[in-house]
Amino acid sequence: MKENYSGIWIFAEQRQGVLNPVVFELLSKAQELKSVTDETITAVLLGSGVSGLADELIARGAERVLIAEHEALSVYSARPYQQALTQLVERYKPSILLYGATSQGRDLAPRMMVALQTGLTADAIDLGYDEDGVFFQATPAYGGKILAHIVILEKRPQMATVRPQIFDPLPPDSTRRGEIVTETVEVAGDGDYEVLACAPKPEGTQPIDRAALLVSGGRGIKHETDFAMLDELARLLHGQLASSRPPVDQGWLPHEKQIGQSGTTVKPAYILNVGISGSVQYQVGMQNAACIISINHNPDAPIFGISQYGVVADYRKVVPAIIAEICKRKA
Amino acid sequence: MKILVFIKQVPDTEDVKLDPRTGNLQREGVKSILNPLDANAIECAMQLKARYGATVVAISMGPPQADAVLKKALALGCDESCLLSDRAFGGADTLATSYTLAKAAEKIGDYDLLLFGRHATDGDTAQTGPATAAWLGIPQITLATSLDVRDGWVVCTREIEDRIETVRAKLPTAVTVCDTINEPEYPTPKNIMKALKKPRYVWNAADLGADTRLTGIPGSPSSTKTVFEPPKGNTDTRYFEGSPAEIAVQFVDMLEREHAL
Numbered sequence: 001m002k003e004n005y006s007g008i009w010i011f012a013e014q015r016q017g018v019l020n021p022v023v024f025e026l027l028s029k030a031q032e033l034k035s036v037t038d039e040t041i042t043a044v045l046l047g048s049g050v051s052g053l054a055d056e057l058i059a060r061g062a063e064r065v066l067i068a069e070h071e072a073l074s075v076y077s078a079r080p081y082q083q084a085l086t087q088l089v090e091r092y093k094p095s096i097l098l099y100g101a102t103s104q105g106r107d108l109a110p111r112m113m114v115a116l117q118t119g120l121t122a123d124a125i126d127l128g129y130d131e132d133g134v135f136f137q138a139t140p141a142y143g144g145k146i147l148a149h150i151v152i153l154e155k156r157p158q159m160a161t162v163r164p165q166i167f168d169p170l171p172p173d174s175t176r177r178g179e180i181v182t183e184t185v186e187v188a189g190d191g192d193y194e195v196l197a198c199a200p201k202p203e204g205t206q207p208i209d210r211a212a213l214l215v216s217g218g219r220g221i222k223h224e225t226d227f228a229m230l231d232e233l234a235r236l237l238h239g240q241l242a243s244s245r246p247p248v249d250q251g252w253l254p255h256e257k258q259i260g261q262s263g264t265t266v267k268p269a270y271i272l273n274v275g276i277s278g279s280v281q282y283q284v285g286m287q288n289a290a291c292i293i294s295i296n297h298n299p300d301a302p303i304f305g306i307s308q309y310g311v312v313a314d315y316r317k318v319v320p321a322i323i324a325e326i327c328k329r330k331a
Numbered sequence: 332m333k334i335l336v337f338i339k340q341v342p343d344t345e346d347v348k349l350d351p352r353t354g355n356l357q358r359e360g361v362k363s364i365l366n367p368l369d370a371n372a373i374e375c376a377m378q379l380k381a382r383y384g385a386t387v388v389a390i391s392m393g394p395p396q397a398d399a400v401l402k403k404a405l406a407l408g409c410d411e412s413c414l415l416s417d418r419a420f421g422g423a424d425t426l427a428t429s430y431t432l433a434k435a436a437e438k439i440g441d442y443d444l445l446l447f448g449r450h451a452t453d454g455d456t457a458q459t460g461p462a463t464a465a466w467l468g469i470p471q472i473t474l475a476t477s478l479d480v481r482d483g484w485v486v487c488t489r490e491i492e493d494r495i496e497t498v499r500a501k502l503p504t505a506v507t508v509c510d511t512i513n514e515p516e517y518p519t520p521k522n523i524m525k526a527l528k529k530p531r532y533v534w535n536a537a538d539l540g541a542d543t544r545l546t547g548i549p550g551s552p553s554s555t556k557t558v559f560e561p562p563k564g565n566t567d568t569r570y571f572e573g574s575p576a577e578i579a580v581q582f583v584d585m586l587e588r589e590h591a592l
C-alpha cells in the first residue's frame with residue numbers, strides 16, 4: 001500500500017570515494033520538495049570504505065545518511081548495487097527515490113525499476129507537486145521539442161533519474177546535524193561483469209559541464225581554423241571551448257565538446273554562443289546558464305530569445321576585435 | 332551465436348508538433364522511421380555475424396505498421412523478424428515494454444547477445460535495454476562505443492563522463508550501443524529482395540505466454556499526465572552595436588561588469 005511509504009531518498013552516487021556533484025543538487029531539490037510534504041531526506045550511500053562521506057552529505061542537506069558497505073560494492077556494477085539498494089528500500093519504504101541521470105544512475109535505475117516493480121521517469125529536468133498534490137517529473141521527449149509531466153500514481157517508491165546541472169546545490173554547512181545509520185546488506189559479487197581497464201579520456205581537458213565559462217561555436221563557424229580563434233578567446237577568459245552538434249558531425253571537434261540533447265547538459269556561469277541558431281535540442285543543453293551571450297549575424301536567430309546580451313554581426317569581424325580588446329586591457 | 336536486436340519505430344523528431352487545439356501530439360503527417368540508434372545496433376550485429384557467424388533476429392513491439400522497421404532490419408541483413416503486436420501491449424511504459432521484450436527473448440530462447448540502441452529518439456529514456464536485462468536476470472553493458480565477443484565474453488569500451496572504461500560481461504548479456512560505435516549501412520536492392528523470403532513472425536500476448544497484467548497500461552506504473560511545448564525564451568536582450576571595435580569595447584566592458592574577465 002502506497003500509504004506505508006514515506007521519505008525522500010537520494011542515491012548518493014560515489015566513485016572511488018568521491019561523491020558525484022549531482023547528489024548535492026538532488027539534496028538541494030529535496031529540501032524544496034520537503035517544504036510541501038515535510039518528508040525526511042535520506043541520502044543512501046553504497047560502497048566499501050565510504051562512511052567518511054556521510055558528513056559531507058549532511059552538510060549538503062541530508063537529514064539522514066544510510067550507509068551500506070560491502071566488499072562487492074567497492075567498484076560499481078549494476079547487479080550488486082541493485083541487490084543492496086533493493087534490500088534497503090524494502091526495509092525502509094521511501095516514497096521517492098532519485099538518482100542522477102549519470103552513466104551510473106542510468107545504468108542502475110532501470111534494474112531497480114524491475115526489482116521493485118515500480119515506475120521510473122528518465123532524465124527529469126524538473127520535479128514538483130502539481131495542483132492535485134501529485135508528485136510529477138518533467139521530462140523532455142522528442143529531442144526536447146516536447147515536455148511531458150510523468151506521474152507514478154500507485155506504485156512506490158516513485159523513481160526518477162534527474163539530469164545533472166539543473167538544480168543549484170546548497171553551499172556546504174558544517175553546522176547541519178543529521179543521523180547516520182549503518183545497515184547490513186547481503187550481496188553476491190557479480191562474477192559475470194568486470195571492469196578490465198579505466199583510463200582518462202585523451203586530451204586531458206576539463207569536461208565542459210565543469211567549466212565556469214564556455215565559448216561555443218556552431219555551424220556558422222566557417223573554417224576549422226576559426227575554432228582555434230574561439231579556443232583562444234575561451235583561454236583568455238579562463239574557460240573552455242564547446243560546440244553545437246554540426247561541428248562535431250563535421251569531425252572538427254570531439255563529441256565531448258557537444259552541448260545539447262544528444263551531447264552534454266551544461267550550466268556554466270557564462271556561455272558565449274557564436275554562429276549558433278539556438279535549436280531546441282541545443283537549448284535544452286544550455287538554457288540554465290546564468291548568463292547567455294550570443295553572436296549571430298541573423299537578428300531573428302532563436303538563440304537571442306534566451307540571451308541577456310547579443311551582438312548581431314559577423315563573428316569573423318567581432319571576435320578578433322574582442323580578443324584584441326581583452327589583450328589590450330590585460331597588458 | 333544467436334543475436335537479438337531490439338528496434339523501435341519512432342516519429343521523425345523533426346516533424347513532431349503538438350495540436351494547438353487538443354494539446355496532444357499531432358500524429359497526422361508525421362513520418363515514422365527506424366529509431367536512428369537502432370541502425371547502429373543492427374550494424375553491430377552484422378559486423379559480429381560477418382566475423383564469427385550468427386543468426387540475427389530483429390524484434391520490435393508496436394502496432395502492425397511497425398513491421399516497416401522490421402522489413403528494413405531484414406533488408407539490412409537480419410535473418411528473421413518478430414513483431415510483438417497486441418492491443419494488450421498498447422500504452423506501455425518502460426517496465427511493461429521491457430517485460431514484453433523479455434518474454435519474446437525467452438520464447439526465442441538460446442540467445443547469446445541482446446543489442447539495443449542507446450536510447451529511442453521519442454521517449455528518450457535509455458531504460459528499455461537494462462530493464463530487459465533485469466527481467467531476464469542477465470548482465471548488461473550500457474553506452475558501448477565498441478564491442479567484440481571473445482571466449483564467451485562480450486568486451487566493450489564505454490566513454491563515460493571523463494573516462495574510457497573497458498568492461499566485459501559473460502554471455503548471455505545485453506548491450507546498449509552509442510551512435511559512435513559504427514556507421515550504419517544502407518540496404519542494397521539485392522538485400523531488399525532477399526528480405527522478402529526471410530521468416531517473419533507476428534506474436535501476440537498469448538503467443539508469448541505473457542501475463543497481461545504486466546503488459547500495456549495495466550503493467551505500467553508511470554503515465555504521462557500532460558504534454559506541452561517548452562516555454563519559448565523571451566529574455567530582454569541587450570544588444571551591442573557599432574563598428575567591430577566599438578562592439579568589442581562594450582562587450583569587454585560587459586565581461587568586466589559581469590566579472591567574467
Ligand SMILES: Cc1cc2nc3c(=O)[nH]c(=O)nc-3n(C[C@H](O)[C@H](O)[C@H](O)COP(=O)(O)OP(=O)(O)OC[C@H]3O[C@@H](n4cnc5c(N)ncnc54)[C@H](O)[C@@H]3O)c2cc1C
Pocket residue numbers: 142143217218219220221243244245246258259260261262263264274275276277278279280281282285295296297298301313314315316344345452
Ligand atoms: C534527435 C536529435 C538530437 C539532436 N541533438 C543535438 C544536440 O545535442 N546538440 C545540438 O547542438 N544539436 C542537436 N541536434 C541538431 C539540432 O536540431 C540543430 O540542427 C543544431 O543544433 C544546429 O546547430 P547550429 O545552431 O550550430 O547550426 P544552424 O542552425 O545551422 O545555425 C547556424 C547559425 O550561424 C549563424 N551564422 C552563420 N554564419 C555566421 C557568421 N559569419 N557570423 C555570425 N553568425 C553566423 C546563422 O545565422 C545561424 O543562426 C539534434 C537533432 C536531433 C533530431
